[in-house]
Amino acid sequence: MNIPDIIVAVDGYSSTGKSTFAKLVADKYSFLYLDSGALYRGVTLYALEHGIIAEDGAIDEAGLKASMDSIELDFRTDGTYLGDRCVEKDIRTLEVSSHVSPISAIPFVRAFVDDKLHAFGKKKRVIMDGRDIGTTVFPDAEVKIFMTASAEVRAQRRFDEMKMKGEDPVFEDVMKNLLERDYIDSHREVSPLTRAADAYVMDNSDMTLHEETVWFQGLCQGKFGILE
Ligand code: DC
Numbered sequence: 001m002n003i004p005d006i007i008v009a010v011d012g013y014s015s016t017g018k019s020t021f022a023k024l025v026a027d028k029y030s031f032l033y034l035d036s037g038a039l040y041r042g043v044t045l046y047a048l049e050h051g052i053i054a055e056d057g058a059i060d061e062a063g064l065k066a067s068m069d070s071i072e073l074d075f076r077t078d079g080t081y082l083g084d085r086c087v088e089k090d091i092r093t094l095e096v097s098s099h100v101s102p103i104s105a106i107p108f109v110r111a112f113v114d115d116k117l118h119a120f121g122k123k124k125r126v127i128m129d130g131r132d133i134g135t136t137v138f139p140d141a142e143v144k145i146f147m148t149a150s151a152e153v154r155a156q157r158r159f160d161e162m163k164m165k166g167e168d169p170v171f172e173d174v175m176k177n178l179l180e181r182d183y184i185d186s187h188r189e190v191s192p193l194t195r196a197a198d199a200y201v202m203d204n205s206d207m208t209l210h211e212e213t214v215w216f217q218g219l220c221q222g223k224f225g226i227l228e
Contacts, residue, residue, distance in 0.1 A: 003029050003220050004142075008127040009134035011193065012147030014181045015154035017204055018129040021147065021212050026127050028213065034120050036130035036137070038080040039113045040104040041091035042073040046082060053099055061106060068112055075120075094162070094169065098177050101184035104131075110190055132191035134199050143223065144199035145216075153205045154178055 008025065010018045019035055026033035043064075047053045052063045074081045079088030090096070103109055117137050120126060130137070134144035149157075155175040162169040185193040195201065200219055204212055220226060 001029070001217060001220065001226055003226070004224060005125040006142035007121060007124065007138050007140075008143045008145065009138050009141035009196075009199075010127065010129040010145045010147060011131055011134050011195070011199065012145075013149075013154065013193070014178050014185070015158040016147040016149045017157065017212075018147050020209065021202075021204075021216075022127045022129045024209060024213060025216055031125050031127045032120070032123055034075065034117065034126060034128040035080070036113060036117055036128055036133060037100075038075070038088075038091060039073055039116060040100050040109070041096050042080055042082055042087060043071060043109055043112070044096050044100040044103045045087055045091050046071050047103060048095065048099065053103075057099065057102070059102060059106070064103075064106070065108055068108065071112070073116065089165075092165070094167070094173065094177065097181070101181045101188075105184060105188035105190065107190050131185050131193040134196035135194060136191040139196070143219065144196050145219075146195040146199040146201045148201065148203050149205040151175065151178065151182075 008022075008031065010022050012018050022035075023033050025031060044053075046067070047059065047064055050067060052060045052067065054060070072081075072083045076086070079086055080091060081087065114137055117128065117133075121128070121138055128138070134141055134146070155171065155178050158178060159169055159171050159174045162174070202212065202215060207215070
């Protein structure tokens with residue numbers, strides 16, 4: 001199927017499988033995949049490693065603001081980099097997950113990440129996943145998808161993912177972190193997680209990956225008049 005050079009925005013709650021879906025579409029249709037959450041996670045990892053987040057979770061906002069110019073975040077083929085270090089694994093720990101939502105609610109952090117995303121978006125033929133891509137970062141994206149799934153299904157997915165990575169998570173902790181992030185992400189003042197009015201909703205609680213790609217294909221066929 002010949003999809004034109006467009007921007008696809010994939011937003012939705014935590015652990016709805018946005019990145020798995022976006023990577024699949026990127027592979028199948030030769031799009032550049034960008035994980036905006038990885039940039040918020042990278043800033044959070046930096047803050048944790050530089051004493052900007054206290055034991056009790058309090059954030060030294062002035063300290064973080066003063067450090068923003070030193071945070072060198074980039075995407076390379078093998079993942080997210082902080083300076084010369086590949087941090088793809090380090091940004092996915094429960095520790096980073098439990099601090100990333102308050103960090104991503106800070107307006108200057110959002111401006112920092114948005115600048116990077118806009119630069120990548122200039123390339124077009126991009127699929128980007130996050131919370132506010134279709135509403136704030138690329139409000140003119142040609143295709144907007146809002147992904148959702150039940151909390152139980154999402155927590156189980158995150159739990160299985162962590163187990164696979166050799167971690168030893170407690171299901172209740174994973175669920176608690178997920179619900180907390182849902183709440184903070186959708187109630188923050190700047191760019192809260194919300195469905196863009198023109199986004200197509202995909203509830204993938206009971207969908208296979210194959211069904212998700214068929215769904216996307218159908219959407220593009222209808223939208224761009226593609227016949228194959
Ligand atoms: O997609 P993720 O779970 O890796 O995202 C990590 C956090 O980053 C998530 O809790 C909210 C935040 N985020 C955001 O606020 N806006 C985005 N576009 C992407 C992620």
